Amino acid sequence: MTETPLKLFNSLTRQLEEFQPIHAGEAPDFVAEARVYSCGPTVYNYQHIGNMRAYVFADTLGRVLQWKGYKLTHVINITDVGHLTSDADEGEDKMEKMAARENKSAWDIAKFYQEDFERDLARLNVQPKQHPRATEYVEAMIAWGQKIADKHCYELDSGLYFDVSTVDDYGRLARAVTDEGEGRIDTVEGKRNAADFAIWRKTPAGETRQMEWDSPWGKGAPGWHLECSVMGEALLGFPFDIHTGGIDHREIHHPNEIAQNQAYCCTNGLDDARNSGARIWMHNNFLVERSGKMSKSAGEFLRLQLLVDKGYHPLAYRLMCLQAHYRSELEFSWEGLQAATTRLKRMVMGLRQTQEARFGQAAGATVPPPPTRIDALRVKITHPKLRPLLDKFEAAILDDLNTSVALTALEEVIATKKVPVDQKADLALGMLWPLGLMVLTREDLRIRPADAQITEEEIDAELLRRKEARAAKDFATSDAIRESLAAKGVEVMDGDPLGWEWRL
Ligand code: AMP
Numbered sequence: 187m188t189e190t191p192l193k194l195f196n197s198l199t200r201q202l203e204e205f206q207p208i209h210a211g212e213a214p215d216f217v218a219e220a221r222v223y224s225c226g227p228t229v230y231n232y233q234h235i236g237n238m239r240a241y242v243f244a245d246t247l248g249r250v251l252q253w254k255g256y257k258l259t260h261v262i263n264i265t266d267v268g269h270l271t272s273d274a275d276e277g278e279d280k281m282e283k284m285a286a287r288e289n290k291s292a293w294d295i296a297k298f299y300q301e302d303f304e305r306d307l308a309r310l311n312v313q314p315k316q317h318p319r320a321t322e323y324v325e326a327m328i329a330w331g332q333k334i335a336d337k338h339c340y341e342l343d344s345g346l347y348f349d350v351s352t353v354d355d356y357g358r359l360a361r362a363v364t365d366e367g368e369g370r371i372d373t374v375e376g377k378r379n380a381a382d383f384a385i386w387r388k389t390p391a392g393e394t395r396q397m398e399w400d401s402p403w404g405k406g407a408p409g410w411h412l413e414c415s416v417m418g419e420a421l422l423g424f425p426f427d428i429h430t431g432g433i434d435h436r437e438i439h440h441p442n443e444i445a446q447n448q449a450y451c452c453t454n455g456l457d458d459a460r461n462s463g464a465r466i467w468m469h470n471n472f473l474v475e476r477s478g479k480m481s482k483s484a485g486e487f488l489r490l491q492l493l494v495d496k497g498y499h500p501l502a503y504r505l506m507c508l509q510a511h512y513r514s515e516l517e518f519s520w521e522g523l524q525a526a527t528t529r530l531k532r533m534v535m536g537l538r539q540t541q542e543a544r545f546g547q548a549a550g551a552t553v554p555p556p557p558t559r560i561d562a563l564r565v566k567i568t569h570p571k572l573r574p575l576l577d578k579f580e581a582a583i584l585d586d587l588n589t590s591v592a593l594t595a596l597e598e599v600i601a602t603k604k605v606p607v608d609q610k611a612d613l614a615l616g617m618l619w620p621l622g623l624m625v626l627t628r629e630d631l632r633i634r635p636a637d638a639q640i641t642e643e644e645i646d647a648e649l650l651r652r653k654e655a656r657a658a659k660d661f662a663t664s665d666a667i668r669e670s671l672a673a674k675g676v677e678v679m680d681g682d683p684l685g686w687e688w689r690l
């Protein structure tokens with residue numbers, strides 16, 4: 187069979203494109219590279235699970251690139267300066283605002299929320315990536331500004347601004363006219379075009395900012411869009427392969443990054459996508475709440491930690507993300523998360539049996555699958571019942587990351603009977619790895635809220651007593667135990683096909 191190409195949807199050209207690596211690979215291994223930049227969080231607050239959807243998507247993309255055989259370099263930057271409360275040039279700096287509210291330094295705020303972010307990434311089984319901080323690149327940002335200032339920028343009292351009419355095809359990436367898009371209300375006086383944006387924001391006279399630097403345009407701080415251009419170029423080199431971000435970035439942040447990159451590289455025109463700084467631009471759609479947009483201020487703040495406190499495993503959330511295509515909006519609900527948990531349990535039960543048959547492993551430990559590659563799987567998986575499932579998985583995952591179909595192929599493998607157990611186990615793990623899932627344990631997946639009053643040992647002891655009572659046909663005692671557990675919030679699940687006997 188001929189090799190299936192990896193096809194990805196490029197927001198810039200608005201079509202599916204075959205991935206062609208820019209760096210073909212060098213001696214000694216000649217392995218082609220994939221260089222990816224994903225816009226990271228502004229670390230002024232916790233990330234909500236909507237933000238985390240962006241990184242589950244980016245990580246799945248990174249894993250699939252490796253599964254396909256590319257050597258991956260993947261950056262997720264940390265925005266610790268410059269992002270205003272609006273994506274356009276209005277409002278206050280998010281970092282400084284939070285620092286004032288919490289009575290801490292902006293640097294402490296950044297450190298705290300970056301650490302929290304990295305903890306969430308690890309819990310979602312996101313592979314380690316490079317996390318450069320914007321504040322480490324301010325000098326490089328100033329140098330960049332100096333290079334493009336003459337031809338592309340103009341100075342106002344408030345800072346140095348980029349004139350978007352100086353590059354060809356400004357805004358080609360953007361799709362919607364949003365509140366903040368073309369029609370946005372502009373409060374910066376003197377801008378030549380409404381879409382012009384700050385490269386450098388001067389500290390207003392008489393004020394001091396916690397985060398400010400000297401520059402040729404006065405004391406101040408860099409504009410938010412500049413950091414991604416600078417860090418992308420510094421760490422991956424222009425043009426690199428893929429740039430990702432949430433769909434909101436398609437409208438302002440990425441068009442502005444692209445304009446800066448065009449100015450910097452002295453090339454115009456986006457008919458050749460490489461002039462944008464990257465060959466492919468990809469955007470994940472939003473996770474939304476039934477009530478509308480997910481937010482950090484209104485109602486229940488949906489952090490990963492809240493899911494964990496309610497007893498859900500983070501990978502159930504990852505699975506929930508994978509069930510939808512990354513370009514589709516996904517609605518979050520607790521019922522949906524519960525359904526994803528049940529699905530994950532079923533997979534895990536099947537996988538554990540396969541694992542035990544293959545390796546004679548005792549149930550208990552969580553098994554992260556080893557990294558796998560499609561070419562190795564193609565050699566190993568020959569059985570006529572399994573091979574078509576590998577083909578199905580491959581076709582789906584390489585078709586712009588159709589993870590929902592890929593998941594069904596994995597489930598079909600798990601359900602396949604009378605096949606060599608080594609091939610079955612290798613194939614299942616070989617599918618689990620690019621999806622970023624693991625063979626968890628039953629205990630991992632038991633729904634047990636953090637504030638539960640009763641211990642697992644107590645529950646198990648009670649259940650054993652109940653079993654004995656039932657065996658002795660003492661249904662009165664058995665029912666009484668059931669009721670007393672119910673009073674403590676434990677639901678006994680008789681005949682649970684998964685063998686999970688209770689949940690809180
Ligand atoms: P921010 O910290 O606001 O810069 O956002 C971090 C990342 O999360 C960006 O790539 C955003 O586009 C993305 N993002 C923000 N909200 C959501 C959401 N509700 N669903 C998916 N991605 C989001």
Ligand code: ZN
Binds near residue numbers: 225
């Ligand atoms: Zn960015």
